[in-house]
Amino acid sequence: MTFTTRFAPSPTGPLHLGHAYSALLASDMAAAQGGQFLLRIEDIDQSRARAQWEDQIYDDLSWLGLRWPAPVMRQSGRLPQYRAALDQLIQMGVVYPCSCNRADIEAAAGAPQEGVPQFGPDGRIYPGTCRHRAMSSAQPDDVLRLDVAKAIQRADMTGFTETGETYHGAHKLDPDALISSVGDIILVRRNMGSSYHLSVVVDDAAQMITHVVRGEDLFEATQIHVLLQTLLGLPIPIYRHHRLIRDDAGKRLAKRDDARSLMKYRAEGASPLDIREMVGL
Numbered sequence: 420m421t422f423t424t425r426f427a428p429s430p431t432g433p434l435h436l437g438h439a440y441s442a443l444l445a446s447d448m449a450a451a452q453g454g455q456f457l458l459r460i461e462d463i464d465q466s467r468a469r470a471q472w473e474d475q476i477y478d479d480l481s482w483l484g485l486r487w488p489a490p491v492m493r494q495s496g497r498l499p500q501y502r503a504a505l506d507q508l509i510q511m512g513v514v515y516p517c518s519c520n521r522a523d524i525e526a527a528a529g530a531p532q533e534g535v536p537q538f539g540p541d542g543r544i545y546p547g548t549c550r551h552r553a554m555s556s557a558q559p560d561d562v563l564r565l566d567v568a569k570a571i572q573r574a575d576m577t578g579f580t581e582t583g584e585t586y587h588g589a590h591k592l593d594p595d596a597l598i599s600s601v602g603d604i605i606l607v608r609r610n611m612g613s614s615y616h617l618s619v620v621v622d623d624a625a626q627m628i629t630h631v632v633r634g635e636d637l638f639e640a641t642q643i644h645v646l647l648q649t650l651l652g653l654p655i656p657i658y659r660h661h662r663l664i665r666d667d668a669g670k671r672l673a674k675r676d677d678a679r680s681l682m683k684y685r686a687e688g689a690s691p692l693d694i695r696e697m698v699g700l
């Protein structure tokens with residue numbers, strides 16, 4: 420199998436130094452192995468995706484010296500593929516509809532208890548209010564959630580190999596941790612037809628990604644991705660969760676941090692080599 424990495428930005432704002440690091444690292448790793456580097460536009464959230472940002476992504480990445488094969492995969496054109504994966508999960512009986520809004524979840528979560536995690540990769544861990552509901556009761560406004568405990572029963576629990584600095588090594592999925600610190604994540608968001616978690620595993624498999632390179636903030640989400648890959652019978656790539664690029668106050672960069680955007684550095688006359696140096700490559 421060809422050594423294949425990818426960079427998968429969402430076109431919801433300007434790329435910053437953290438994105439540059441991720442993309443350059445993924446591309447460098449592929450080049451070092453004589454492999455290929457792919458680009459994927461994660462635009463399932465059409466309420467936030469903008470053509471302007473997608474164009475800027477192509478422009479910034481080309482300027483950095485990155486090259487990728489065309490056509491680029493765009494998630495907005497792949498709803499049938501996500502639906503097919505969802506149907507497989509529904510058949511297994513591990514999906515349920517949920518009508519809870521944020522306030523319902525807050526109220527049901529109750530007071531924090533010592534030693535019990537409150538937040539997972541998708542924010543507050545879902546307290547399970549709608550878990551008893553059958554798929555036949557689904558309403559158009561519902562989201563669809565994965566019943567993690569049932570999913571674990573259905574999957575031969577596996578694990579993944581991590582090659583990043585912080586979490587280097589072999590990681591077995593831990594059923595208790597998945598239930599208590601990840602919980603019933605959303606598979607299909609309102610008005611979206613999919614979610615980040617569902618789309619990313621379907622697409623990494625479709626693009627035959629052998630090495631997923633991304634920030635350490637997604638390490639926890641990887642457990643869910645590996646569980647979904649196992650349930651769906653998809654290959655499990657090797658992961659490299661890299662250190663995060665932080666601002667001077669030590670805070671990780673976000674899309675709204677325009678001060679660290681590549682556009683801004685370019686406008687100030689920085690070169691692609693300067694960017695490499697800034698991110699330590």
Ligand code: GLU
Nearest residue numbers: 427428429461619632633
């Ligand atoms: N679209 C996601 C992001 O921009 C990609 C995460 C991933 O690489 O899996 O954070």
